[in-house]
Amino acid sequence: MSGWIGLALIGVVAAGALWVSGVSRSLWTLVGAALMLGAAGYALQQRAGLGEHLAVSDATPVAVAPEMVELRNAMLGRFTGDGAYLIASDALMRSGSRRSGANVVLLGLNHYPRSLTLWTGLGTALVQHDAAVSPAARLAFDQATRLAPEHPAPPFFEGLAYAQTGEYRTARLYWARALKLAPAGASYRRDIALRLAALDLVIAQLN
Template structure:
C-alpha cells in the first residue's frame, strides 16, 4: 500500500513538472513570436483551467483508453483563414477567440465554437471581427444563414459600413448553404469596399469571377433544359 501511494505521488509530481515546463515553453513561444501581451492572459487562463482540472481529477496511474469522437470533424480551408486574418488581423486579443473557435470547429464541435466567439463578444462588444466571426460560427452550426447569424453579420456591418469583411463572410455563409445567387451581391459589395492596395482584394475578385462563371453555367443549363 505504501509503495503504491509513493508511486502515485511521484507520478503526480512529474505531472506538475511537465505542466510547468509546458507553461514556460508556451510563454517562450509567445515571446519569440512577438505575440501581443494581451493574448498571454488568454493562454494563461487556459493553462490555469487545465491545471485546476488536473488537480481535481488527475490520476497519472489510470490506464489509457481510446476515446471516440462525438462529432464529425469539419475541414477549414487554410486559404480562407489566411484571408480572414489579412482582413481582420490574427495576433490580437479578439483574434484569440476566433482561433479557439477554429479549433473547436475542426473537431466538429460547432456549438462550443459559437460559445467561444460569444465569450469574446461579451468582452469586446464593439469588435467587428468577433461579430463577423459570430455570424460565421452560427451559420456553420445551423447549416443555414439563420436569423441569429444574419443579425450578427448585420451588426458587424453596422460597426463599420466601409469594411469588406461582413459582406464577404455573409456571402461565404450563403455559399456554404448552397444559396449562390444570394451570395453574389455580398461578394460584389465586399470587392467594392476592398482598398486597391490590400492583397486580399485580388483573391475576392478571383472568387467573385468563379462565382459568376458558375452562375452563368447554371443559367445556361436551365435554359437548355427548358428548351428540351
C-alpha cells in the first residue's frame, strides 16, 4: 500500500513542478503518459515489498561527448533558437545537474512544441537523467519520429541511448534505420556508418 501512496505523491509533485515551471498544458500529456506507463509497470510487477535501492545521484556529472554534440549539430543544425536549449542542457548535465538539464529542454519545448531538435534532445536528456532508456525517453523519441519520420536523428540518438546502456542489438536496429535515412551526400552519413560497423564488431565479439 505504501508503494501506491508513493506513486500518487510522485504524480502530485510532478504536476506541481510542471505548473511552477510554466510548462504549457500541451506538454502535460507526455508526462501524464509516462506516469501512466510507470503505474502500469508497477501494477504488473506487483513487487511493492522490495527494499529500496539507490538512484543515480543528481550531482553525478554526465560525460557529454564533444563528438556527439558535433554530430547532433550536423544533423539538426547549429546556432538555432531551439538548439540553444540543448547547449544549456549539455552544460547543466556536465555540472551534474541532471534534473535541471532535462527541465531546460522541457522549457524549450514550451516555446518550440514542434521542434524535432528538442524532442530528440529531450529523449537524450531523460536517458542521461534516468541512466536508462525510460518510458518517458521512448515517448520523447517517438514524438520526434512522428514530427520527422524520414529524419535520421531520432533513430540515431535513440540507438545511441540503447548502446550506452548496453542493449547493443536493439541499438543496431535504430542505427541501421538512421543510416538508411541519412542522405547520400550528408556529411554525417559516414559517421553513422562507422559507428554501425563498430557496433557490429562488438555484437560479434559478444556472440
